[in-house]
Amino acid sequence: ATMERLGIRYDLLVREGDVVGLELWAAALEQLSTSDCVYFADGGKHDGCWMMRLEGLPGFEDLEEPDKVLVRSNGAATYVAKDIAYHMWKYGLLDDVFAYENYAEIPDTHVAYRSARPGSANARSMPGRFGGARSGFNVIDVRQSYLQQIVGVALAALTRDSQIEVSHTHFSYEMVALTPRTAETLGIPVAQDDQRKAYIEMSGRRGYGVKADDLLNVLEKRGATEVAKRNPELDAAEVDELGRQIAVGALRYFLVKFSRNKVIAFDLEEALSFEGETGPYLQYAGVRAHSIFAKLEERWGKSEEEVVSEARSMLAAGRLGSELVGEEASELWNLIVQLMRLEYVIEQTVTNLEISTLAKHAFGLAQAFNHFYHRYPILKEENEAKRALRILLAHVFRLHFSEVLSLLGIPLPERM
Known part of the structure; x- marks a missing residue:
């Protein structure tokens, strides 16, 4: 519902629990273990672990310990291992083992699905509907660049000697923060020393965070107020709808007007201004x-x-x-x-x-x-x-x- 407010729709949500429960990683490891990029550590610091060989590869030259643990000695797959398995499914390098169930539906317009396990109530197989992509863009923030590089190495190793061509692109972006005045407007306490900062970073540890719906609510309310002031003849429903559209325009433009490698300090007043680059x-x-x-x-x-x-x-x-x-x-x-x-x-x-x-x-x-x-x-x-x-x-x-x-x-x- 939150993304629908912004005009954004998903086709499929894949749940990590299904990736683990259907043992997608086991099938992935079976393929990866035959390549030269994955090996089993017999002895040393990572004894008993499955490792990815990264030493000497572009992007990993300056790491003291470049090789990455994929499976710990207790048999538990790491986050990046599960992500590799998910991407192998996404690009058709693994069979589609998922079933699918309706997650959200807009009548006569769009259905969003989510993964499920075969045999689950209301779930069904959908052969050929998902997976098997040849090109993908992963929209994940720049702090995930290292892990995305590892996923790329695995995909390259698996497709190097095959006829399958996969284009995997990490569409990275810098973090989104809030200006001090916007943080206070949204109920986040800003210390005196932080008032002079260009932006306030969100932090789960410090309890600094804003829900997208709460931000949209404030934007819509302010947008509607401006519309009502300019168009007093409109009824409440028209004012609210126009306020919603202005809020979406304000938020979406603010987030894309900066280059991807620049930290965005979101400011409510600037975003909603009818003048300037908004x-x-x-x-x-x-x-x-x-x-x-x-x-x-x-x-x-x-x-x-x-x-x-x-x-x-x-x-x-x-x-x-x-x-x-x-x-x-x-x-x-x-x-x-x-x-x-x-x-x-x-x-x-x-x-x-x-x-x-x-x-x-x-x-x-x-x-x-x-x-x-x-x-x-x-x-x-x-x-x-x-x-x-x-x-x-x-x-x-x-x-x-x-x-x-x-x-x-x-x-x-x-x-x-």
């Missing part, structure tokens, strides 16, 4: 573009499709002439060029695994359009050719920007 600022630009065509329909009685069609016809007839020159021409071309870069920006975002690239592009687009909106009005423009060009630009921006927001997972409200 989710609500982007949403407001999208709402403005939509409102242009709503106003045109109200004044002219024509849909966006009809208005755009007429604008195209006018420009195709060469009505613009040489009137579009100077500063206006330069600024409009700037917006056009930025719109044309979207495909390239998406490609760079994927290639570099850096979502902030797309986020920065979205912010730049919003800035350019807001500047265009204020300096070159459509309804007040008397020159029909110029007005037609501005209509087409607003239309193209609205379509492209809606796509950008969708890629970022940011909802576009009807009004703000």
Whole structure:
């Protein structure tokens, strides 16, 4: 339910208890023990343990004791061993031994499953539905990099001499902390000495932690308050829904506008601001573009499709002439060029695994359009050719920007 509030859906949740209970690791060890990367320690400090040989491999050069224990001498598999087994199943290197049961369902829309053991009530096998991937991105924070490297070594060893090709990528990110004022707002006590810090780290040992639902509740409440202030004619249900959409936009944009290797100091007030590099600022630009065509329909009685069609016809007839020159021409071309870069920006975002690239592009687009909106009005423009060009630009921006927001997972409200 928490992830659904953010527009995030899971297909499957695999439970560690099922990985252990179905002895997935035993099957994994059977394969790994035939490779040159796993060995049984006979004597020495790790006598009786199954070990992974890491010495000399890239990324493990500076470790005093590089080889990693997979199975302790008492037969207990370590965390990384179970993770290796899970990934071997995920990439089809182990048979699918799981059964599956419904975990959550959105009627006529989506079903999320979770793993189960064969024979469990309401569980069933689903051959071919899960597992067998050839490419995967593990979204886990940077502090898990060492263990993810070990998983990669195991997968590489298992597929080196086979026809199976597996692409395993650790999509790492830095931790998310809170600014001192946000920590206090969310009920976390901040010592006097910590007030001057850039951020407060979450710590289970110190009792510092925030539930996602609690954070969303505060964001939604503040977003709804701002909506009600700007739109007093709306009823409570509309205000709450718009507040929810603004909260999601604020949170999601704040988390992706920084590069992955930067610690994020989340700040409630900054995230919810309608000005600056924020989710609500982007949403407001999208709402403005939509409102242009709503106003045109109200004044002219024509849909966006009809208005755009007429604008195209006018420009195709060469009505613009040489009137579009100077500063206006330069600024409009700037917006056009930025719109044309979207495909390239998406490609760079994927290639570099850096979502902030797309986020920065979205912010730049919003800035350019807001500047265009204020300096070159459509309804007040008397020159029909110029007005037609501005209509087409607003239309193209609205379509492209809606796509950008969708890629970022940011909802576009009807009004703000």
